[in-house]
Amino acid sequence: MDVVEVTPTFEQYAFTFGGVAPLRRVTPGTALRLWSDDAFSGALRSATDLSAEKVDLRYVNPQTGPFFVEGAEPGDTLALHFVGMEPARDWGASAAIPFFGGLTSTERTATLQAALPDTTWIYELDRARNTVTFAARHGDLRIDLPVEPMLGTVGVAPAGGEVRSSLVPDAFGGNMDTPQMRPGSTCYLRVNVEGALFSLGDGHYRQGEGEACGTAVEGAMTSTVIVDLVKGADSGGGPAWPRIEDDTHWMTVGSSRPLEDAWRIGQTQLVHWFEELYGLHPMDAYQLLSQITEVPIANVVDANYSAVVKARKSLLPAASAYGGLHDDLRARAATLL
Amino acid sequence: MDVVEVTPTFEQYAFTFGGVAPLRRVTPGTALRLWSDDAFSGALRSATDLSAEKVDLRYVNPQTGPFFVEGAEPGDTLALHFVGMEPARDWGASAAIPFFGGLTSTERTATLQAALPDTTWIYELDRARNTVTFAARHGDLRIDLPVEPMLGTVGVAPAGGEVRSSLVPDAFGGNMDTPQMRPGSTCYLRVNVEGALFSLGDGHYRQGEGEACGTAVEGAMTSTVIVDLVKGADSGGGPAWPRIEDDTHWMTVGSSRPLEDAWRIGQTQLVHWFEELYGLHPMDAYQLLSQITEVPIANVVDANYSAVVKARKSLLPAASAYGGLHDDLRARAATLL
Amino acid sequence: MDVVEVTPTFEQYAFTFGGVAPLRRVTPGTALRLWSDDAFSGALRSATDLSAEKVDLRYVNPQTGPFFVEGAEPGDTLALHFVGMEPARDWGASAAIPFFGGLTSTERTATLQAALPDTTWIYELDRARNTVTFAARHGDLRIDLPVEPMLGTVGVAPAGGEVRSSLVPDAFGGNMDTPQMRPGSTCYLRVNVEGALFSLGDGHYRQGEGEACGTAVEGAMTSTVIVDLVKGADSGGGPAWPRIEDDTHWMTVGSSRPLEDAWRIGQTQLVHWFEELYGLHPMDAYQLLSQITEVPIANVVDANYSAVVKARKSLLPAASAYGGLHDDLRARAATLL
Amino acid sequence: MDVVEVTPTFEQYAFTFGGVAPLRRVTPGTALRLWSDDAFSGALRSATDLSAEKVDLRYVNPQTGPFFVEGAEPGDTLALHFVGMEPARDWGASAAIPFFGGLTSTERTATLQAALPDTTWIYELDRARNTVTFAARHGDLRIDLPVEPMLGTVGVAPAGGEVRSSLVPDAFGGNMDTPQMRPGSTCYLRVNVEGALFSLGDGHYRQGEGEACGTAVEGAMTSTVIVDLVKGADSGGGPAWPRIEDDTHWMTVGSSRPLEDAWRIGQTQLVHWFEELYGLHPMDAYQLLSQITEVPIANVVDANYSAVVKARKSLLPAASAYGGLHDDLRARAATLL
8 A cells, every 4th residue: 555645844834624625636545654843843852932923823733634535525534544653753742721621720611710830741752662751840850751653634625615624622522632543543524525624743752541630741743644425325424423432342432522422422422333333222321331432632732622432342242333334444454554 | 458348238329429428437448349230239130120110219329328438528638449249130121211311312311202111121141251231122042142240320529518319420430330440440539528438339241332321231339449539639539530540551430411421521620630730731632632532522411511531541651640549459469359 | 467586596507408407497488587597607797707718518508497387298389488588687798718619710720720719798788878888909999789588499398318518509508509599489389298397598689690600699588488298299299490470470499510401401391380370282391491591590509500581471371389378478578577 | 875686606615715816806905795695505495495405515614705905915814894794585494404503413523423313493583573484394383583684704815735625613713604794783803814705604593592503594695795905014913813892892713623722712812912901910910801791602513613702891991992993984974784
């Protein structure tokens, strides 16, 4: 399989889902090797670079794309399989941005309190050991943490003619900020416009669930992804909300506020997927999932919060989605490694 | 170590935290072997037993206790170490109770819609294989699931003279419904009244995170627990919210509504615990935890929702809480097995 | 009609709903003239009295009561008609208490930010002009505001053996903090325990809707209230949530978190009341109320938030609740003035 | 003053804020007389027209506009003064749309329950008596209700290149659904793009606060509005969130989820406006507003919920905003009537 390499110039980045002309057209089955900048557009390079001074809020969370997928029509299902993700710089950055994050008041959870101190942390990458190093800003503690690369943001153009900031997660995917979006995963997204117009970015060298301070170990990333398409008739119409499949789990992602609504979305969506996968009555799917789901919070810091609802395949009878597409993509990915 | 066995009569169960005379007095260091009935007080014994007909809502979630811990005073820290939990019946029960659960409107998330159908599932236990069996009510699917015993409800008498239903989780613990409350875990709770007055119950043979339908595989349980006490001066005053420690993780549990507030509580509490454990500045603890926490939702169905925030010890330098009490309890527990 | 006067000593105050022995027994039809202290138990007497220093959090929001109503049984409806409320001191107090209120992080909406400055405002009362005076603490602005006396807290003992702090509003009433609880209003509460055990307090000389900073113009109050009782058979079993009736409106109060759940409770409860009052189908009641309700937020600062849902009688055909009890109480009240 | 009349064809309606070419260019000071269709695009004309059959969800909430305001630049303040609103048809329509509204589960507050019955109500307009008539669908009750015309939706193009559905309220205004948007009111909106690109629609012949069932008495409307502009330097940069001024109140509108966040936004915004209007310290503005604000919920049914926070001018010293623009617009409006 050939791999198409794309490294955007700064002017080529997209800062929204929807509303941007395609960067390139690709046919289903194409493998792409995509360079994406970090969420700060590379503006934080030392611990003395403060986000209030260095980060231009018009240019945060740059996306590589959008890509026009040939033949994709509204109601189809776009499948993006992540073959690999490699840190593209030797350091990542994280920051407590004033009035942004989970343990501070924000523009929406508005209070009259002063902001937390604007603070930046730089994580040095050790490629040999595959670690990034946390270095305390107010003390000497240093901790090496495993690199676990993931993409915070993967999405398509929204429905209804909407254009959304790349900071937003919603039914179209976007800034879900879940560690599940990692090598080996396949993400299924409903196509809302001709060509799907997907893009991705927001590489994280690692991230805790919830992304508490609002930023992960943000880093430029080189991602290898295989693009595929399931036409509407075969897929029952494209999933209403993002689905993720990997070798071990069936997963759905709900994004909304309050956080219980994000969870309600994810949990009902997995009930409905189980109706399809196992022919279960919804009450039986509800019951079964009540006893087996794993539910990691993805983020409590974005414009919408995200929750992931997962069911472990090893607990369940064999089943396949989209004609066994994930397994097929894994096999194709193996030829690229 | 001696083990004190307690099997309450029905009249001896507590249905509140606080407001109940002690069932027994115990000294710190005591091991207890406690029988607890299931959350339905044993009323659902076949799939034709419907909760609307069989379950008396005045007698749900019976608690075994409360126990008066000698020497416990407000501000101390109660430590409960779970040595083992064994299913005490050969079946568990689960139910979709009308207007109760996460994927239905409820008394509080009130709508005008009709209830979901009142439905009961019985899970047969296979002790040899250590499984319970899901049996679809609307089809033939049967799935054996591993038994993973846990207690949904562990708590002390609340502060401020309050008395709370055993269905409620809050700062005093209670009905947190997290799978983390399992053998091998130590739960730390702030003592609010003389004697702490802890009780426990709501055994689950297994439960998904979120406890979506509102009930787990509910089952009578025999729990072995070692009771210990950290006096106030040593513990900095008892944790504001429940903490859990096991061999692999530091954990906090927040319970509130909306769910993001439960998470905010859990996440800030773990920041504060990390200030103690590692001498970190709060901004550094906030940053470090943002990159490493695991955040499983515990329940989205109770009077308050609960979120667990966890940090994996293997990622961190060695540290010990309460003078290494958890390791000490593990050693003591080993003598009981 | 005789009026029974009650002025509690400090030791006689109740700080919870439930869990307190009755202060006095009263028969239905009794008029009471009750003295209640302010929510700070009188601790803030000048603008230099800071809440962190002067307010003992164990003794906030003292309630006058509880009163055991002869003949009241679970399922009955308690009616409390407010004849008059008179400021009992010549000043009221308000405060921005650290980490309490609506525009600050709190114990539940927890962040890592510093508290807002602990600040106290004293409002001088001018009885002749019936005003209290706002005096800026950081400038010279003084504004005379009309006295509009109300009670923040009115409730009965909760169901299920619970005991709740007087800071909490819920199905039993309690700290609803709505300006609708004023002279001329009748409050209907479901009786949960023998004798109902109602109490009241938290006088406000005036309050904005939402009670943004967490405290109103808090003041000692002398309230005249007529107590009455509707036996279960006549009332359809006591309202699930508090109802208020005055000469102009039918009202319900919902209290929960998030705030939309408080609203959902209040709105569904008014739908159900309209089914009773007008014989409407629930879909028709839903539609009619969608076009006429007034929905002032009561508080966004307490342990639960409260929303009031109101329907203006003048828009509607004549109807009467509880056999015209409110009009009857108004007539009885007129004999007291 | 001349009045420019605009009656769009169906093809000219906008269904988003942003992303649409201007319908017309206007200079500040212009008076417009705008015809807008109802939120169903006129599809519900009898009680037997069901929304599931007749309403094309791609064409709901049509907006008249957008208008390009000459000279408007990002950071300026657009002022829209509503001179008059006249029902443009002799009937209005309301509907309980499946899975839409406040007392049903929805796409976001997702449950597994069945939808409420799809139901339509038609309200006949009596121009002489200025009433619309509620007619029960499940009984004979008919109630004449006063016409109180308002616009559910008024907004400008969003910031950051976003395009939002006309069903959404947010910082750019949009579908706030507040009865305060009525004749005599001036709405201030921050300009985000060249020309502001405002549009309006969603006429309501009347609406209860909260818009409980999701739809008001929806009706085509002829609205007369004067457009004006305050350049950035004069206005301190355009309000972060919508402000409304009428003869009696200063108002702000917050829109978000959960509802308490909508309120927090509105309340902090009014604090900040009071800092400007009265030179108050924020803690004093917080305190003063805590005692005087009126807080009607606007909607609990849209993509974001909206709360209005109001301060009554008659309680306050004289003050003027934007150089007394509202009074000036009132005077200009008087010449049109």
